[in-house]
Amino acid sequence: MRGQPGFFDVEDRLQRLSDLGDQLDAFARVVDFEMFRPELEAALDYSDRAKGGRPPFDPVLMFKILVIQASNNLSDDRAEFLINDRLSFMRFLGLGLADKAPDAKTIWFFRERLTRAGAIEGLFTRFDAAVREAGYIPMSGQIVDASLIAAPKQRNSDGEKADIKAGRVPEAWQSHPAKLRQKDCDARWTLVFGKARERDDGTRHADIAIPVFGYKNHISIDRRHGFIRKWDVTDAAAHDGAMLRRGLLDRSNTASTVWADSAYRSKANEAFMDAHGFNSEVHRRKPKGRLMAPNIRRGNAARSAVRAAVEPVFSHQKGAMALTVRTVGIARAKAKIGLANLTYNIRRLVFHERRAGLA
Structure with missing residues (x-):
């Protein structure tokens, strides 16, 4: 009643x-x-x-x-x-x-x-300063990785795709501003490759390539507390390794070690980290056409045990936060993803404060 x-x-x-x-x-x-x-x-x-x-x-x-x-x-x-x-x-x-x-x-x-x-970066920096003031300073090195964020797929002709890749607006769209507003000229297609497992008889299934359209969230977290300290957004086709030299590393971390997967392994990145005082723990690649040496395999396994700490960040964003991009253009996508990174840090702070008995 x-x-x-x-x-x-x-x-x-x-x-x-x-x-x-x-x-x-x-x-x-x-x-x-x-x-x-x-x-x-x-x-x-x-x-x-x-x-x-x-x-x-x-x-x-x-x-x-x-x-x-x-x-x-x-x-x-x-x-x-x-x-x-x-x-x-x-x-x-x-x-x-x-x-x-x-x-x-x-x-x-x-x-x-x-x-x-362009205020999202400033808001993120302001909260990061508050996190540091609360005692959660960047410690124990940093882990760098990137994750694809899906965006609404575009249905374009081959000619329109060629114009977009060349940085031009297709001529047919210029006379239709309403249509142009609905076209995302910044997002790109890329392929995500999945490694096939071996069958019982030792043979392998064919590797799977999954096309994804959208953007990429590049982040660097500190190993000790797991907060996102640096981030950037690019189209999905951008190479992960190049972002390492574009302000993704946090020089305020109390330790100099950087963990990352093999996509970040290059002579340019190794030289950059060495010149700026970082200690590289980036995965080594398997030699083409040859088996990986046992010592390198063991080293990569040890690095993976540390680097895996970045995966819960992306799984939380795509799971509990259901992060996707529904906007048009990289500026709005960067704002959306930047807000998601800031909100993740808020959740992370709540987690630490609860564990410390302060919340």
């Missing part, structure tokens, strides 16, 4: 949500989101409203919505619905039942302004 409404029904329900492990409540207890206000206000550059008009929503509230979206891979329309539907979302945003929530278009416009201002 339906009970009589009470004065504390909402508070009791929220307390029950906290007892059940409301993740957003943990975010609010561990992270002071006011730290992001200076970067947000500088990027948004709102007017002084001398001419009047409705005031904008609080930028910290709007940024929290982006964190909710990144945690759950929500579209703008779905985020609008769930903000109005869920008490846990309202509490995290500081909204009451009588307060007006931002609509989908407002959320899109806020994220677009941050994207155009």
Whole structure:
């Protein structure tokens, strides 16, 4: 039977949500989101409203919505619905039942302004500084890797593909701006190769090549705490190894060792790390047409035991956070993936604080 409404029904329900492990409540207890206000206000550059008009929503509230979206891979329309539907979302945003929530278009416009201002990198850096202030400094070396992030597939003709690869806009699209807005000229196709296992008789199945269209999330995590310290986004066809020399290594780490798979093994990378004081523990490649020497195989196995710590980052982003790209263009993809990296670090901080008994 339906009970009589009470004065504390909402508070009791929220307390029950906290007892059940409301993740957003943990975010609010561990992270002071006011730290992001200076970067947000500088990027948004709102007017002084001398001419009047409705005031904008609080930028910290709007940024929290982006964190909710990144945690759950929500579209703008779905985020609008769930903000109005869920008490846990309202509490995290500081909204009451009588307060007006931002609509989908407002959320899109806020994220677009941050994207155009290039503010995501600054927000990520600000949170990384807070993580360091909390005592989680980069330690014990770093692990570098990359992961493919799928984007909506494009249906283009061979001629259009050739124009895109050459950096040109296909002529047929130039007279149709609405169509051009829906075409992603930055994402690329690549192949993911899977190694076939041996049969019982010693023969092997054919290797599998899976085509993937989208972007690539390049990250560097510190070995001790597992936070993402450096990141960058490229199209899916970009070679992993070249990113090592493009600011992906964290020079503030207390140890100089760098772990990475064999895609990062090259003379240029080894020379770069040696010149900048890094100690390479990059996997060695198998000699072409020959068996790998036993000592090299054992060395790679030892490196893999350490390097495997980066895989849970990607599995968490693609699993619990369901990270995909639904936007058009690398600028928006970089904002989406950058927010996912920042949100992962928030989750990681909550994990460490809980383990330390501080959350």
